[in-house]
Amino acid sequence: MKYDAVIIGGGLAGLNLGILLQMSGKKTAIFSKGASGLGFSSGNIDLYGGPDWRSGVETITKEEHPYYKIKLDVIEKAAKKFKQIYGDELLFNNGNYFTVNPFGGVNEESEIIQRSMAVEKKKYSGAALLRFPGYGDFPYHFCKEGMEKSERLGNIQIYISRVEIPWRYFLTRSRNLSDYLTQPSVWEEILKEISQISPSYDLIFAPAFLPADSRYSEFRAQMEKASAGRFREIPGSPPSVAGERMSHVLRQRYLENGGTLEKNAPVVGGDWEGKRLRALHVKNYLYPVEAEFFALTTGTFFTGGLVSRIHEVVEPIFNLDVDYIPDTEKWTQERFHDFGGHAFMGFGVKTDSTFRALKDGEPVENLYVAGAILSGFHPLKEKNAGGVSIASSYYVHEKIKQRL
Numbered sequence: 493m494k495y496d497a498v499i500i501g502g503g504l505a506g507l508n509l510g511i512l513l514q515m516s517g518k519k520t521a522i523f524s525k526g527a528s529g530l531g532f533s534s535g536n537i538d539l540y541g542g543p544d545w546r547s548g549v550e551t552i553t554k555e556e557h558p559y560y561k562i563k564l565d566v567i568e569k570a571a572k573k574f575k576q577i578y579g580d581e582l583l584f585n586n587g588n589y590f591t592v593n594p595f596g597g598v599n600e601e602s603e604i605i606q607r608s609m610a611v612e613k614k615k616y617s618g619a620a621l622l623r624f625p626g627y628g629d630f631p632y633h634f635c636k637e638g639m640e641k642s643e644r645l646g647n648i649q650i651y652i653s654r655v656e657i658p659w660r661y662f663l664t665r666s667r668n669l670s671d672y673l674t675q676p677s678v679w680e681e682i683l684k685e686i687s688q689i690s691p692s693y694d695l696i697f698a699p700a701f702l703p704a705d706s707r708y709s710e711f712r713a714q715m716e717k718a719s720a721g722r723f724r725e726i727p728g729s730p731p732s733v734a735g736e737r738m739s740h741v742l743r744q745r746y747l748e749n750g751g752t753l754e755k756n757a758p759v760v761g762g763d764w765e766g767k768r769l770r771a772l773h774v775k776n777y778l779y780p781v782e783a784e785f786f787a788l789t790t791g792t793f794f795t796g797g798l799v800s801r802i803h804e805v806v807e808p809i810f811n812l813d814v815d816y817i818p819d820t821e822k823w824t825q826e827r828f829h830d831f832g833g834h835a836f837m838g839f840g841v842k843t844d845s846t847f848r849a850l851k852d853g854e855p856v857e858n859l860y861v862a863g864a865i866l867s868g869f870h871p872l873k874e875k876n877a878g879g880v881s882i883a884s885s886y887y888v889h890e891k892i893k894q895r896l
């Protein structure tokens with residue numbers, strides 16, 4: 493079978509690209525190796541430094557920056573389309589909302605927020621932070637201290653409130669917590685308990701535990717009712733329930749639109765005809781997979797899209813041109829927590845002005861690149877990680893559509 497387009501990598505960029513192409517009537521397949529960056533993320537999307545992101549994007553002058561190539565109007569279209577695809581459970585932050593992180597830090601940067609995490613900007617005096625006995629993978633006390641110190645939250649008092657429910661397990665990860673609490677019998681108990689405590693607080697925070705699957709909207713509505721609109725989730729440690737929820741929704745949309753999703757299917761190489769990629773080699777597949785167009789959305793070091801070796805960084809599938817600094821000493825800053833400053837975060841695959849991959853200095857005719865693997869931007873410093881994934885995949889979908 494020959495596809496219109498085959499996408500390598502099923503993270504935020506690959507799924508968004510696949511959905512957009514399927515919605516345009518193109519026949520696609522996604523081959524993906526394993527977990528994506530969404531499983532680590534908050535499940536909210538940063539476009540560029542906060543709700544005033546448009547003026548930030550307009551100041552970008554570096555030609556190799558993905559946003560310089562995409563341009564503001566296309567980024568806007570991409571964000572709008574992403575929200576449309578996702579549905580009502582995502583809202584645009586026009587500056588009126590913030591989210592809270594597990595250390596009690598207030599994050600005003602996310603432009604697209606899952607409803608159960610969006611906190612309206614207003615004066616609060618007291619909030620509960622739900623603590624679940626048996627679940628220790630959340631820094632309850634740091635979170636309380638962080639929120640109480642936060643200028644944005646004023647002089648808020650946080651009360652850690654232990655939730656009494658029938659415990660049968662030791663819940664090690666956030667996903668275990670979510671699976672357990674959303675079982676019908678336990679869920680009823682939780683709703684009762686929250687409806688009892690909610691009148692005493694302005695807000696009720698909890699490590700994210702609403703379902704990471706299609707039950708989310710229904711459960712969120714029940715929780716809203718029980719808490720009289722006071723319940724808010726805080727994304728927890730990986731695997732992040734909120735990030736997995738976003739991944740689940742996107743996978744569903746892709747399949748509903750007729751896409752072919754092959755999981756546990758690492759792409760290991762390709763067949764070439766001059767400057768054109770003809771087919772992919774997928775591990776354990778008997779035959780090469782053919783397509784008119786291909787897209788590489790394999791992420792960075794986390795997910796194996798880039799691999800660091802002594803004194804070099806490589807793209808392991810096709811050995812594409814990678815933008816990196818040969819001097820290893822300059823890859824990192826001395827302070828680990830200098831997130832924005834680490835040079836390696838800006839490394840990535842080089843592309844031409846339309847995101848075609850460069851190999852030996854020349855564009856590959858039919859291989860596009862999107863998402864975190866792109867070079868030329870600094871996701872943490874610029875606060876645009878998710879934004880680059882959805883905007884570049886939108887842009888690439890338009891290019892492929894025009895050429896098919």
Ligand SMILES: Cc1cc2nc3c(=O)[nH]c(=O)nc-3n(C[C@H](O)[C@H](O)[C@H](O)COP(=O)(O)OP(=O)(O)OC[C@H]3O[C@@H](n4cnc5c(N)ncnc54)[C@H](O)[C@@H]3O)c2cc1C
Nearest residue numbers: 501503504505525526528529538759790791863864877878
């Ligand atoms: C801890 C953390 C927190 C974050 N928080 C936020 C946030 O709050 N807001 C925000 O906007 N962004 C956030 N991000 C960033 C955001 O999640 C990522 O930028 C985004 O998910 C990247 O998507 P991607 O599709 O480009 O790549 P990835 O999500 O990395 O997906 C790449 C996919 O390709 C697959 N793959 C790799 N190699 C192969 C191969 N050879 N064959 C087949 N498949 C392959 C991988 O298995 C993976 O599924 C966060 C990231 C991290 C790590």
